[in-house]
Amino acid sequence: MAASPDSVVELAEGLRSVGYLAGESTALVSFLAIKLGKPVLVEGPAGVGKTELAKALSRHLGRSLVRLQCYEGLDEAKALYEWNYRKQLLRIQTEASGAGWEAVQDDIFSEDFLLARPLMTAIASPEPVVLLIDEVDKTDQEFEAMLLELLSEFQISIPELGRIEARTQPVVLLTSNNTRELTEALKRRCLYLWLDYPQLEHELEIVRLHSPELSETVARKLVDVIHMVRELDLKKPPSIAESIDWARALLLLGAEDIDAETFRQTMSIIVKHRADLDVVAERVGLRLGGPAEPMGVSST
Numbered sequence: 001m002a003a004s005p006d007s008v009v010e011l012a013e014g015l016r017s018v019g020y021l022a023g024e025s026t027a028l029v030s031f032l033a034i035k036l037g038k039p040v041l042v043e044g045p046a047g048v049g050k051t052e053l054a055k056a057l058s059r060h061l062g063r064s065l066v067r068l069q070c071y072e073g074l075d076e077a078k079a080l081y082e083w084n085y086r087k088q089l090l091r092i093q094t095e096a097s098g099a100g101w102e103a104v105q106d107d108i109f110s111e112d113f114l115l116a117r118p119l120m121t122a123i124a125s126p127e128p129v130v131l132l133i134d135e136v137d138k139t140d141q142e143f144e145a146m147l148l149e150l151l152s153e154f155q156i157s158i159p160e161l162g163r164i165e166a167r168t169q170p171v172v173l174l175t176s177n178n179t180r181e182l183t184e185a186l187k188r189r190c191l192y193l194w195l196d197y198p199q200l201e202h203e204l205e206i207v208r209l210h211s212p213e214l215s216e217t218v219a220r221k222l223v224d225v226i227h228m229v230r231e232l233d234l235k236k237p238p239s240i241a242e243s244i245d246w247a248r249a250l251l252l253l254g255a256e257d258i259d260a261e262t263f264r265q266t267m268s269i270i271v272k273h274r275a276d277l278d279v280v281a282e283r284v285g286l287r288l289g290g291p292a293e294p295m296g297v298s299s300t
């Protein structure tokens, strides 16, 4: 656990110690984000470690992780704060006979009656946190505009209460799968990190970190095959997540090699589209020594 790293190498080692193998640019951009206090926009295909990077940073820096999962229609009430109407109502009812309206009003619009949502939690936290705004591309542009204000000022204005300013600087990560182009304004305020499928050796290291019991030979072959599969023109190429799952499965099955038969039995762990299964069975199956009919798919 480290409050703030002194170098890129130190950060990379710290992340490794909590189970995340950062590539060169990942370590560099994360380091700069911590030092410059700038948010990072992390883009890339599914399953390459975007979300995990935020989790790993929180583990390594010893900060709690505040996560805002974005979705279509996400609004300020779910992202920032909401008044606790029930509690306010109860308060009004119990006060009904006694105190005047002024006093009650002051009371029910105080922090006690506020429900803090992730963005506000991160801003108001007395301890610095890691704020993960996950899959920001799922929200609409209005929401993005609200985020912009927050990310540049690190404060939230509540009409009835006034301004809440960040007491500590959060490390902010925004992730996107690129389902829509984010605005230039948002990008300008962020450092940018493109995470792609890793190089062979890097992926081998990640797989071995997650499944250290898997033999070196099988792990290497697994990564070779995954890279071979990624070369094909598939709907959904396997990601690091699939490599890790496959390694675990092979370990459970006690596989000592990835031959055509083993591949046939387990390929649905890495390929998850009917059309892709056919392509992969034919192309990769052949290379492993014999056409592989994927399990659970019968040709008629």
Ligand SMILES: Nc1ncnc2c1ncn2[C@@H]1O[C@H](COP(=O)(O)OP(=O)(O)OP(=O)(O)O)[C@@H](O)[C@H]1O
Binding pocket: 019, 020, 021, 022, 023, 045, 046, 047, 048, 049, 050, 051, 052, 053, 175, 177, 206, 240, 241, 244
């Ligand atoms: N560099 C890495 N070191 C260690 N584990 C990794 C690394 N990259 C990815 N992983 C592992 O891969 C899996 C998928 O990562 P993650 O969920 O972060 O992907 P993602 O990019 O957020 O995907 P999605 O876009 O689908 O949300 C996780 O189990 C994570 O632990």
Ligand SMILES: [Mg+2]
Binding pocket: 050, 051, 052, 134, 175
């Ligand atoms: Mg994710």
